Structure formats: C-alpha cells, structure tokens
Amino acid sequence: MKTLRLLAWGFLLSIFVATLLAEFVAPAPYAEQFRESPNALPSWQHPLGTDELGRDALSRLLYGSRVSLLLAPAAALLATLIAALVGGVAGYLGGWWERVAMGATDLSLSLPWLFLLLTVRAMLPLNEPPMTSVVITFALLGLLGWSPSARVVCAGTRTLRNSEFVLQARACGCRGWRLLLRQVLPNLKPVLYAQFWVSIPIFILSEANLGILGLGVAEPLPSWGNLLRGLENYSAVLNNPWRVAPLGLLIIVVSCFQLILPLEDFRS
Amino acid sequence: MSFSESLLSLRLSIDYRSKPGVLRNLALQMRRGEILGLVGQSGSGKSTLALAILRLLGLRGGVSRGEIRFQGRDLMSLSEREMCELRGRQIGLVLQSPLSSLNPALRIGTQLAEAWRAHANGNREDCTRSILAALKSVSLPEGERFLRRSPSQVSVGQAQRVLIAMATLHRPPLLIADEPTSALDTITQAEVLRLFASLNRELGMAILYISHDLLSVASLCHRIAILHEGQIVECGETQQIFAQPTHPYTCQLIEALPRNPFESPDRGNTPGQQAMETAGVPAHVPTGKSQP
Amino acid sequence: MRRIWSPLLLVALLAVSASTTAAQSGRELRFYLPAEPKTFHPLVVADDSSETIRYLTGGVLIRFNRQTQELQPELAASWKVSEAGRKISFKLREGILFSDGMPFSAEDVAFTMRALMDPNLHSPTGDSFRSAEGQVKVNVTDPHSVVILFPAPVAGLERLFDQVAILSSRSPKKEMAVLGPFYVADYKAGSYVLLRQNPNYWKRDSTGQRLPYLDSIRLDIQQNRDMELLHFRRGEIHLINSLDAESFDRLAGEMPSAAHDAGPSLDSEQMWFNQVSSAPLPTYKKAWFRSQNFRRAISEAINREDICRVVFARHARPAVGPVSPANRFWFNQALHVHPFDPQKALRRLGQEGFHLDGKVLRDREGHSVEFSLITNAGNKSRERMATMIQQDLAQIGIRLNVVTLDFPSLIERISRTFDYETCLLGLVNVDLDPSAQMSVWLSSASSHQWNPNQKSPETPWEAELDLLMRAQASTTDNKKRKEYFDKVQQIVWDQVPFIYLIHKNALSAVSPSLANATPGVLRPQTYWNVEKIYFAPEKSGGRR
Ligand SMILES: Nc1ncnc2c1ncn2[C@@H]1O[C@H](COP(=O)(O)OP(=O)(O)O)[C@@H](O)[C@H]1O
C-alpha cells in the first residue's frame, strides 16, 4: 500500500512537471493545425498522432493536462472554502441557521447544476479569451460544487460545537467568531483536507463532462474535457488507438488521486 | 471578605427535555473565599448545576429557572454578552474530564492564550508572561517547550493542571471545579488538592468543589453541601457534617466510607484525617471525628 | 412445468418465424423512420416521418422528378397554367382506381382542393397556395377535367402540386384510400408502419408489368442513428437517407457499393455578422460589421477547401451563395466561390483603414480586431469549422473567440437580444423555389438574420433585395423570376451578409441487393423512384 502511494505520488508529480514544462516538451504548439495530416497515426513528428484537425495530440495532451491539473485543485480549493464557510457557520450557530443553510445545501444538491452551469455560461460575455473562459468554467464548478462538502463540514462542526473542549473554551469566556476560527476550525482541518482531495477528481471529471457536451473549455485551448470529445469519433479511434491516451491518463490520474487520498486523516 | 459575606446564592430548578426535574428548587449559598464541597452520587446533577451557574446549560439542552445571585447581581437577568464577560473572569470553571476538555487541535500554549485573550488586550509578551505565571501557580513546567506541546503529549494530571491554570488565568473570585480529582491517581489527586488549597489561601479564591467522593472533599472544604434527589439535603461545616449528620442520606454516605483495614477503629483515625495529612491542608480545616 | 414451457416455446416459435421472414424478405423493403409519424392525413403533414408516408402512399397530379428536377405528369395527363398564374386546368388520366377500388375522378381533385384550402384544417401544404385573401374556386368541367382559380397569382404554382396527395371524395376509408404505389396496411404506434403494394396502382413499366415491384415496405421507428447504421451493415434494413461524413466513410470502407455520395446537397453552412443597429456592441465593431469590404475580406480569408477536406472528409463543396449548385435551375452559374486569398483580404481591409501592427490587425482608430463567433454546442462539424476559421483569421491578425452555446441561448441571442457578433449555423433547404427564401431576404422579415425586422431597408442593397424578391414572387414567368433571383444571388455575393461556407454532400446508403435505386440530393434521397425499385436476383445484376 505504501509503495503504491509512493508510486501514485511519483506519477502525479512527473505528470505535473511534464505539463509545466509543456513549452519545452511539446512537439508543436497546441493550436497549430497540420491540415495536411488530420487523424494521423503516431510518427516521429507526432508521437501520439494528430487529432481530426491535424493538431499534435501529444502537445494537446500536455497543455490540456496542465489546464485540468492546475485548475481542478484551484476549483477544489474554492469549493472547500465555501463549504467550510457555509458548513462551518451553519454547524456552529446551529438551530435556525443550520436549518436554513442545510436547506440551501440540499437545494443546491438537487439543482440541475448542469443547466445552471449552462445558463451561467450563456450569460457570460462572448469575447473572453479561451484562458478566461476556462478559468470561469472551473470557478463555476467550484462555486457550484461546494454543497456535498458543506454537509460533511456542517456535521463535523455540529459535533465539535457540542464537544467538551468547546464548552470549556466557552466557560473561559471565549466566544463568537474567534471561538469558531481559533478553536473549532483547526479541528475541521482533516475534514476539509479530505474534502479538498476528494473534490479534485470530481472537478476534473465534471469539466470532462462539460467538454463532452461541447460546453467546456473554448477552442483552441485543450483540456481533458475537450480531448475526451475526440473519442466520440468512433472510427478515428478504431484507426488510431492512441486516441484513447487522454482517457487513459485521466483514469490513471484520478486513481492516483484516490490512492494518495490521506487515509490517516480519515482515521484520526 | 469584610463587607458582603455572601458571594453566590442561588435557588434553581432545572429540567432536561428528556429528563425533567433534575434539580428541584435547589438552594445554595457560598461565602467569599470559602471552599464549598458539593457532594452527591453520580447522576445527581452536580455537573448540571455547575453549567447552570455559568448559564451554559442551554448548549446541553437543559432549562433552568430560578435565580443566581453572584456578587449582588442576578445572573439570570444578564445578557449573553455580559455573561461572556463574566465567564472566566468572575467565575472560572474546570470541566469534569481533563483530557476531553482540552482542544486536541491546539497546542497548550495556544489554548491558554485564547483563554487569556478572551478577557485581556495586550501584546504577545503580556500574554506569555501571564500564561507562564499561571503555569507556575499550578506547578507545571514553565518552559516554552511545554507550551508547544499538544494535548495528546501531556499526562492526565498535567491536563488537569492546565485546565485549572486556564480557569484561574484571570483570578476569578469564584472557581467551580467539577470532579477535578476523579480521573487522577491518588498521588496526583493529593497534589491537585494541595493546589486548590493554595489557590484558596493565596488568592482568596472561593472554590465550589464538586465531587462524588465525600472523602476527597473532607480534607479540603470548609463546608459541605449534600445533593440528593435534586435538592441540597444538608449543608454545614465539614466537621459538623462528619460529626453529626442529620439527613439519613448523609449518614448513609458516611457509613459507606472505606476504612483503613490496618487501623483499628478505636484509634479514632478517620479517612478524612489521612487525606488531610497527605494534602497538607491548612489549619483551619476541620478535623473530622466521624464515628457513626 | 407445462406453464413454464409454453411461453418459452412461443418465444422459440417467434424466433423461427422471424428468421424465416428475414430469409424470404426478398420483396419487402425495410428502412427506418427517425420518429413516430404524427399523421397519416396527407394534407396536414408537417413532420419528416409523415412526409415519408405521404410520398410512398400518395398519388399526386404532378410529380417533381427528384432526379431531372423537372415536372412530370402523374394523375394529371396534362395541365395548363393561365391568367398569369391564377388559373390551372388539369386533364386527368382515366380508368384509375383508389387502393380500395373506388374510381378516381375530377370530383376527388375538387374535394381535395376544397379540403386543402379549408382554413379550419390548418394545412401547411395549403398555406403555400395562399397568395392573397379570397376564395379558391374549383370547377369540375367534366369527370376528367378540373379548373382551379386562385384569387392572386401563385409563384411556382405547378410545383406545389407535388405535395398534394389526392383524397377520395367518396371512399368510406377516407384518407386511407390512396392513389400512390403503396397503402398503409398496418401500424403499431411507437413501433412500425407497414405499407403494402397498392393492387390498383395505375403505373406500369415499359414491359407492361404493374408497378410497384416491391410487395411491401416495413418502416420501423428508430431514433438512434448508430443503430440505423449497424442494422444496415447487418442487412436488416436496406436504405439510409442521410449519413454524416464519418459514418459514410466507415461504410464506404466496408461496403463500397452501398455508400452513395450524390454530391452537394441543398443544405448550407454559413456565418454572418450582426448588423442590427440597436445591438449592444461597441460602435467601432458595428462599423466593421457594416463594412462590405470587411465582410468580403473575412470571406476571402477563409479556406473553404480545407474545411471540406478536413472537417467533412471531402464530402462537402465550397459554397458560393444561398443556392446550391444542386438546385440546377435556380443556381446562378455566373458566380464563383470567393477565392481563398489572405493577401487580397488584407489589401481589401487596408482600403478600410485596417492595418497589421506586428501580428495584430488594427482598425483605423487602433482597436485590435477581435470578435466572437457563436455556434450551437454539440455539433462537432460546426465546432471544427469554427476552429479552422479561427486559425484562418489568425493568419490575417484577427482574433476569433469561438463560443459554443446551448441552442436556446443561441436563439435568444440571435433573435431577441442581438447580443452577439458573428454566428455560425446551417440552413436546411427543402424547397428549390426562391419563394421559400422570401423570409430570409426581405428586410422586414424575421429570418433576415443579420438585421431582422427592419421598418424600412437600412441599406440600398437591402432595398434592392426587397424589390427583387417581391418582383420574382409576383410573376409566374420562370425566366423572369430566374433573372430576378440571379440578381439576388449576385447582390448577396457582393455584399456578403452571409458568408456561405460549404454545402454538405448528400450521403446515403442503399443496399447492393436493390436494383434501380439511384440516390439523389433531393428528399427523399434514396426512394424517390420507389415504385421502380426491386430486389435483384442473387448474382445476376440484370434488370427487368
Ligand atoms: N444533556 C443532557 N440531556 C438530558 N439529560 C441529561 C443531560 N446531561 C445530564 N443529563 C441527566 O441529568 C442527570 C444529572 O446529570 P449530571 O449533572 O451529569 O450528573 P453528575 O454530574 O452529578 O454525575 C443525569 O441523570 C443525566 O442522565
């Protein structure tokens, strides 16, 4: 188990480094269309072949991984922060506050978030550069993806609120926000940490889902989502099995995230 | 101690939603600077009373009615804000189980600092100075190293002392200690008892000492109140309680006290005396002569 | 035990019977309807599936031949249009019976026309005949002659009769009595429609044999296009009317003789600039979009050949204008595709004060040229076209931001808020006649996408388009109409309100076991001559 986790860490790190060095590693700019050779098989020039517009598949994979691997944790951070705020305050104040906040959480859990995402995206200004649009997409994912974590955090905070040591702190005169921030929050760290790690693969997959619907990251910027769309082209995949490389990478990365999930933190 | 003798006087009825009538019109008086032992069997509502005095019972789902007069003020009529000002500053409380009363995520130093900052403004140095002084007063190692420890790295006895230090950081006129020795081994118990005695002697701090164990109370307390079936059935000088218990329940309690198997009863040595000697109790504490 | 066995046995029997019918299905043609037919009443048809049933079962007076694109007499032996397109008189064939044995006469035509023009029926087919307020008069002069008089001239009148399946005025079976090659014999909602050969069908082949050759047609309802392709490859169905380029190439790889590329279809893909004056866009951008040279330059900077080759695997043709070359009569032969020439595009932009500043194109005031292109999400070929255009425009220093939107939001933007800059969409053309495009070219119309619902034409060329379109609609002289419509195409080519990109080819699949099937570009692509289609005997390719 330990070696497996080490392997997972090593793999993630090397991918991370490779994507950060994409400028140097990638054989071609990710948007350049080699129109004479669409759907090409792997070759020296294009180690993973090209996509249906003749763009170098390896370069797109590298840059796409960078987008997904950098922004998914950012979105996870955002979602976890919101979850901490909403769940924490609700669990801490309890009573009426808790009921309202958990009602809102349930509501946002039951919302057809996909449609919400569509609507919000449709209202965004059109002339955003692709990089902005991808940041917005992930920000939206983060803004909409907090509710499951908020439930967990709220439950955790409720337990803490009723704990002996918080009572002791109150008996010493500690109160209000300071009590929440300095006494309760530190105890939520493992929960938040776990929520953060759990959210990363979820957001990676959500972006991929959006991409498959054609609503993810705007062209020509690659992300795992729009790379996976290439798989829809069934015949092209048959002719060029290397097309599944993004899917393979996605599966491996998500499993790596599962492997390195800090199990100890769950136990403690 | 000179002008108003009465520090705390209360008359309370307390219900839990799932268990009404835990305390029924309970009346209790405390004088300045005295150590009052509150004795009752477990489940009789001692901790409930302690929380009720600080008006923290609501968090546990309990409702209290009646009045609590503390230094001439009725605590029941204070706002929550005023209560917060009062907790830790006017009345300190040490909860029952030392280990679970320390925040596992915070270092000892941080917890003490939080308690200090609840009622004091000042820079880091002021804070550290006060904390170190408090540690000294509870005979804990004063080093910064100790402050950096986390609760999992200290012993039960140390934890209890930390809690006492926390509760007495602002020198409150009244300290409520809920079974502070029950979780400790006998030697540590004795040390803690001595600590309370010295707090009382040196700071003139009144202590409401809660225990289920008549014995540990005997050596320390000036007076003892017996809690039984939601009411104080007997309250008086320690000596008097041991010498002439009036209520049948008190008699029962005294009868049930263990005897030293190696002492012959005619030597007149009471367990209370033994405890007193170990704890080095101040002179004015009564010597129980309690042969029923 | 027995109770358990019997259903199993039944299943086994069914399986056997199914396989035997499959083996003998030599004379049953099968293909899929994409959806449930909404009606079997030929006059109220509005959906594709019902249209298929109508085409296969209905008898019409005049047929528009899908291959020659000419009108041919059908139930009418001859006809004559007079009074400048207000009046048409038919001479009907004699001795024809409906599928239920009722004789066909001029009364049936009159009955059909009256039903068709009845405002309570709300017939979409009838709507195309309504040129002006007033009654349509139908006069039966003898049992085989009928005269129809319209209140005003109807453009392309004769061709409209291709859609009018004649009903029986007397048959108790009402609209289920038909004059076409097949009749509806069985129908299970949600599952299939079974058509059988009409025993009374009037047409015969050159040897005198009664048509149609086929015994029956089974139309199963199947929405899934992948299943359609799969079942075709397994031989379970015999026709696919339209395929996308990818499926086509896959099929062509496996069964070259089954895949038919009939050349460019009527459908086009185009992009346009938002020229609405009240649009929430910066003034300088509105100025770009209203500049003819700007639009022309963009058109010339787009490599249409590459789009055809890369996105459509060569199964598309660069588009000249609104009319596909597949529309033989109306296509303006004088026009050619805007040539791909980035240098020329830059020179053209230079005339308008645009200049390259390093790699960025700037307008006279120094604004960098950047705009967005919206298209509907989920349409892969459109997204790819957009991405290719993006790179083409980058070559001349223009930054194009491609935004994919869900369809409702897209429609909202292009037809209500006008909060967009350029849009890429396709247009499905079913009608060859320019009258069908009236709502696109009239400046007051709602489908005048680049600047709809104008109170009065905002530019001289739009005013001219209005005039020309009205002129072509008000005459029945096709030569004159063609002149007018050629001019329309010329103006659109010059002014580029739409940048026409490509026409997709009409790709279809026909089982090699079918003889006489010659897929074309017009709907119904594969079975337009259904009465002549038959199953060729194994291995002998000879015709009957
Ligand atoms: N939060 C609570 N809700 C309901 N009943 C309680 C609660 N806390 C204590 N009790 C009940 O009240 C009685 C007094 O409890 P407690 O004050 O803890 O007793 P002691 O401290 O004397 O052992 C007990 O019978 C206990 O079961």
Ligand SMILES: [Mg+2]
């Ligand atoms: Mg207790």
